[in-house]
Amino acid sequence: MTKPSEPIPDPVEAAGDAVFRRPLTTVDVVILTIRAGSLQVLLVQRPQQAGEPFPGRWALPGGFVDVARDRDLQACALRKLAEKTGVDSPYLEQVGSWGSATRDPRGWSTTHVYVALLPDETLALQKGGNAADLRWAPVEGEGVAMPLAFDHAVLLGAALHRVRGKTEYTSLPAHLLPSAFTLGELQHVYELVLGRSLEKKAFRTRMLAGGMLEDLGAQKETGRRPALLYRLREQAGLVYFTRSFEQR
Amino acid sequence: MTKPSEPIPDPVEAAGDAVFRRPLTTVDVVILTIRAGSLQVLLVQRPQQAGEPFPGRWALPGGFVDVARDRDLQACALRKLAEKTGVDSPYLEQVGSWGSATRDPRGWSTTHVYVALLPDETLALQKGGNAADLRWAPVEGEGVAMPLAFDHAVLLGAALHRVRGKTEYTSLPAHLLPSAFTLGELQHVYELVLGRSLEKKAFRTRMLAGGMLEDLGAQKETGRRPALLYRLREQAGLVYFTRSFEQR
């Protein structure tokens, strides 16, 4: 790690006006997947050492931006994600940023929150890796059952709100599935994310009309009637539908 | 957090030296209004002094978070807004954050972008205030005609994309109008923001069905047939419609 020349006066503080102390800058990642029949979020346990804030509490994976290593905020989020899961190309979206004098006892801090959606299958790698201080927690309502460190309950709530919002009118939940899936599995994922059931015919019509799915011509053997397998067509982002799912 | 066992005693306390140098932290505000028949954005001219980045270029209003004055990021955005316009309670929404090693020549920096929507009328105050280094620029397509400092063209583009997106399915553009307005004026604002015309009957049906408007029982005298005046009903946020406006 090369050491940048630090003793040089800060050009910003040298620029005249009041001295602007710099806030702490972190990135936190809300990593979601479908596991064991529910939507789950990856948490890390904070170190037990004295002097650490929230020792032993569960928290979102994240940490300080490393200006020597991270080219930009998204690269920092991808680094955190890869460190915890081994996954390097998930669906990744920025949720927003939170900054205040009080959210971190160590001082004025801002965090940049990203949400990543992973298929469960890609996680086989990670399970062998580290560590007892990592766990998946099922999402219940707007968050998880245990208290979280810092304002992470708020950050998680915002990420879930974003994901649920987009689930109403985009193809987003498809990124929680492996590359080949059936329409039944896709509908099940939508229902898990939204926490309510959807009408089968309307769901299928919408998904097939969206033009985002490619029929793989293969079938999934499930023990009952086999279902057609689809995959997401090659395309940059999400498909947006012009109508939301409606109430109930 | 990064690695549990870091050889440095406390990375935060060490934040002045090589390990976790803190990025610069700024807030930029995209201030939009309807003026002279078009959507316009407020720009400030960067100082001409040598040593300043982008001297003389136009830029979004913004600047460093002042950890001594700003309670949180939104308070910082409101402060910047009030400094430039005198307005203190606009529609204000966070667009996102941008951070990288290269976006500011002075070093690794992050900015937090907010968008504010103002009725033109509230700006009478500001016109008397300062200053020759402030101007309104008409929005053309994804941005403005002149080049902007830093990556502000990208930030402005993202804010416009957000505003246009929400214009398709929320009551957002109403915040660009004074508190009393006619449906014709409201439709005109939607059309200016979207850059395309909307069908009158469909527009009126949607707005009135949304339940967000309150009939003031008064009429606006325009020289032709007077139109009913409405105002936004008291409510926290936006009204979301379950369908987008559709193409053309």
Place this chain on the structure above:
DNA sequence: AGAATAGTGTCTCTTAGACACTATTAT
């Protein structure tokens, strides 16, 4: 045959788009 899941047919309801029509003002 019965269970279970995959997939379709078809009706109703809501709302956008199109567009012609009426209503109210000023000149």
Place this chain on the structure above:
DNA sequence: ATAATAGTGTCTAAGAGACACTATTCT
């Protein structure tokens, strides 16, 4: 009367919800 803008009536099309129906597999 004419121009101009405000506001309505009404038809069509698309797609969501409801729900019953058929289809294909297993035991």
